[in-house]
Amino acid sequence: MTAEFDKHAASYDGGLDNPIKRMMGDSADQFIAVKARWLLRREPGLRTGGLAMLDYGCGAGDLMRVLAGMGTKASFTGCDVSAGMLGEVGRRWPKAYGTAPATAVQEGALTPFADGQFDVATISAVLHHVPVEERAAVYAELGRVVKPGGRIYVFEHNPRNPLVRYVIARTPIDENAILLDAREVHEGLLGAARYELETDYLMFMPPGLAFLSPIDRVLAWLPLGAQYAVAARKPA
Numbered sequence: 001m002t003a004e005f006d007k008h009a010a011s012y013d014g015g016l017d018n019p020i021k022r023m024m025g026d027s028a029d030q031f032i033a034v035k036a037r038w039l040l041r042r043e044p045g046l047r048t049g050g051l052a053m054l055d056y057g058c059g060a061g062d063l064m065r066v067l068a069g070m071g072t073k074a075s076f077t078g079c080d081v082s083a084g085m086l087g088e089v090g091r092r093w094p095k096a097y098g099t100a101p102a103t104a105v106q107e108g109a110l111t112p113f114a115d116g117q118f119d120v121a122t123i124s125a126v127l128h129h130v131p132v133e134e135r136a137a138v139y140a141e142l143g144r145v146v147k148p149g150g151r152i153y154v155f156e157h158n159p160r161n162p163l164v165r166y167v168i169a170r171t172p173i174d175e176n177a178i179l180l181d182a183r184e185v186h187e188g189l190l191g192a193a194r195y196e197l198e199t200d201y202l203m204f205m206p207p208g209l210a211f212l213s214p215i216d217r218v219l220a221w222l223p224l225g226a227q228y229a230v231a232a233r234k235p236a
């Protein structure tokens with residue numbers, strides 16, 4: 001079965017064909033790096049090794065690749081409904097980073113992983129592509145595959161930022177996107193388990209101007225950043 005993103009796989013660049021997005025940063029990796037730096041501050045253990053991390057809806061594996069480029073030593077696995085996107089993971093993985101992440105094609109929300117297989121699960125720029133009625137199953141699956149005490153990190157576009165809504169409405173990969181705010185993520189996760197939840201807002205400054213990123217950290221409480229990150233800790 002073909003998935004929506006199969007047709008984007010070979011040329012996938014995170015929506016950088018949008019001219020406004022390109023003004024904010026000149027490579028998709030600059031946008032991913034904002035999330036990767038935030039994640040490494042929350043999860044310093046990813047640098048030292050010994051943690052198993054699943055990137056759910058990993059696409060071409062960009063988040064794992066950028067994390068690896070920052071020195072992360074986690075054991076990475078990626079899954080996605082698009083076999084085409086997963087084919088890009090190995091193709092784009094630099095040889096210098098060692099073996100590319102393990103990948104698995106999934107049918108719908110369910111993955112082929114065991115209960116509690118991962119310490120950390122990330123889901124970045126995926127949920128707005130999942131039909132609203134299927135999102136509860138994704139939250140439940142994320143909760144199933146992380147260990148007791150494991151962490152789930154949801155990164156999403158922030159619909160409260162008007163520029164984000166303008167860009168998404170004009171970006172081909174987002175033609176079917178239905179954006180969701182951080183409150184919807186909280187409610188969805190809490191529908192699955194009694195997680196401890198926290199939200200930070202990200203990308204107030206253009207990702208291309210990394211020297212301004214300290215300003216992002218000061219504004220993380222303000223619900224107007226271009227992206228947000230919800231951190232969920234599963235009860236031990």
Ligand SMILES: C[S@@+](CC[C@H](N)C(=O)[O-])C[C@H]1O[C@@H](n2cnc3c(N)ncnc32)[C@H](O)[C@@H]1O
Nearest residue numbers: 005057058059062080081082085124125126129
């Ligand atoms: C915009 S891309 C983001 C890819 C990657 N997470 C990143 O940040 O670069 C969205 C990805 O979500 C995947 N996707 C959509 N619905 C999904 C689902 N129900 N389960 C897993 N992946 C899904 C798509 O196939 C696509 O690869």
